[in-house]
Amino acid sequence: MKQTPETEQALERAIQIAVELKHRYVTPEHLLLAMLECESFYTLLKELDGHPKRLQKNIRKYFEKHAEVWEKSEFAPVATNDMEQVINYAYSQAEVSGREAVDFSHLLAGFLALEDS
Numbered sequence: 001m002k003q004t005p006e007t008e009q010a011l012e013r014a015i016q017i018a019v020e021l022k023h024r025y026v027t028p029e030h031l032l033l034a035m036l037e038c039e040s041f042y043t044l045l046k047e048l049d050g051h052p053k054r055l056q057k058n059i060r061k062y063f064e065k066h067a068e069v070w071e072k073s074e075f076a077p078v079a080t081n082d083m084e085q086v087i088n089y090a091y092s093q094a095e096v097s098g099r100e101a102v103d104f105s106h107l108l109a110g111f112l113a114l115e116d117s
Contacts, residue, residue: 001091002101006041010034010104011087018077021063024070026077028086028111033059041104086110 003011013034018026035041036056045052070077079087089110094102 001094004101004103006038007102007104007107010038010041010107013037014083015077019075021067022069022071023063023067024075024077025068026079026083027067028080028082028114029059029062031083031086031107032111035104035107038104082114085114089113 010031011034014030015026017030017033018024023030033056036045036052036059042052045055086107087110090102090106093106093109097106099106
């Protein structure tokens with residue numbers, strides 16, 4: 001199954017954010033931060049009376065307090081179990097809904113399916 005271009009970019013950006021922040025693991029929070037960088041998702045949240053800037057700020061604060069910084073100069077961050085669950089759930093949602101590609105709505109469903117979301 002394919003991904004929409006925005007979804008593909010967000011998944012790649014999540015990894016890039018983890019690398020930039022020297023995080024050993026890629027988490028759903030990295031993916032959400034990457035999605036918030038996408039203009040269409042950012043705008044959608046604002047239209048739904050969300051607070052995307054506040055959410056971005058809170059995710060970054062969370063990282064400062066809780067994310068493990070990896071000091072190795074070259075590394076490839078690893079997806080956490082939660083990240084894999086989000087992606088797997090998104091793919092299954094896209095498939096059962098008859099979609100040709102995974103989009104942000106499927107990723108959001110994956111976030112909401114996490115036990116502690």
